[in-house]
Amino acid sequence: MSAESPIESWKLTLPCTRAEAEAIDAADDLAIDAVIMTTETVEDEVETWRLDAYSEREPDAAMIAALQALVPSAAGTTPQIEALVAQDWITLSQAGLEPLSEGRFVVHTSAHPIAPPDGGRAFLIDAGQAFGTGHHATTSGCLALLDRLADQNFANVIDIGTGTGLLAFAAAHLWPDARVMATDIDPAAIRVTAENAGLNKIAGIDLVVADGTLDDRVTASAPYDLLIANILAGPLVSMAPEIAAIATPEATIILAGLLDSQREAVVAAFAACGCTFEAMDRRGDWTILHLTAGATRYVPEGPFDPKGRDGWALDL
Known part of the structure; x- marks a missing residue:
């Protein structure tokens, strides 16, 4: 990355089911240092949802393991980790939340x-x-x-x-x-x-x-x-x-x-x-x-x- 494009936050993505997404959304405290969003990727298909976790720090092994534990259906799936450059990660995490x-x-x-x-x-x-x-x-x-x-x-x-x-x-x-x-x-x-x-x-x-x-x-x-x-x-x-x-x-x-x-x-x-x-x-x-x-x-x-x-x- 160039000096003009500093990494300000990180995004980790894993597939999940609707039941897993609803359990995540209903949890009171996941004790994970990230803003976690779940999204329906194909309408009315219970198995095609997605977990996105936004964090100010690069996901380490402990965070990755904790996130993978939330979505057992994704066992064996390698999480997609993306560095976000000069963006507001809170706004990004809300981008899918339509009124x-x-x-x-x-x-x-x-x-x-x-x-x-x-x-x-x-x-x-x-x-x-x-x-x-x-x-x-x-x-x-x-x-x-x-x-x-x-x-x-x-x-x-x-x-x-x-x-x-x-x-x-x-x-x-x-x-x-x-x-x-x-x-x-x-x-x-x-x-x-x-x-x-x-x-x-x-x-x-x-x-x-x-x-x-x-x-x-x-x-x-x-x-x-x-x-x-x-x-x-x-x-x-x-x-x-x-x-x-x-x-x-x-x-x-x-x-x-x-x-x-x-x-x-x-x-x-x-x-x-x-x-x-x-x-x-x-x-x-x-x-x-x-x-x-x-x-x-x-x-x-x-x-x-x-x-x-x-x-x-x-x-x-």
Whole structure:
């Protein structure tokens, strides 16, 4: 490379399947020093997807191994590694993220600005450290369900595992008089949510770093009449009692981050806490659940065990 063309970032590419891509997009923290994007290369063909990882440093053996572990279907495939010269690698990583529309909402990145539909709302959510650009089926499905609930009235909303803050922002738009709290176990996600709130001119959301509902600020503001938890099936099962415990009687509960094969286990865990299954939205292999809390407020039988968070990796 010449002095006029310094290497500023690197791109690693591997083939993957749709199931692998969705699992990557849904993961809370991959612990890989790269921005990872997955793209459908042939429409509606589940085996023809692509993983692109953008990094400020050249991929070493450890990074390559970690990325290859995410896509077992590519075993034996040599990754394509490309040096990117004098380019904005964050913008490159977002280049494939076309605007997404769900009901009255449009979600876009800086690379693809778009005006909202009449009476709608556009959110600028760039890809980065936190999950929830809206493009994954779990997030877009929650967004669609919130849009369908617009005619209902909610006064106290909590978004557990907020990621980028997108679902909390949608709730704040739909119910401007409601109190909205957004929590995440990852401090980086709360920082990203705060930044996104500023970019989207959204004020008044309470941001809390919390392990599930295990924080005094979360319980002090309970009960909530709309609860959103877009995380993973394992934590949803282990957290069912504590989520039910902070819900008002007959509260609306939206759950996502689970595969359809995990749906029965999640529904059963919440049914044991008095919650009733209302409806679901299946998107590919993923399912978004709409539940209603019991007619009386749920009282847990004993203290919560935070060790249940080990369920992040639970294969239900």
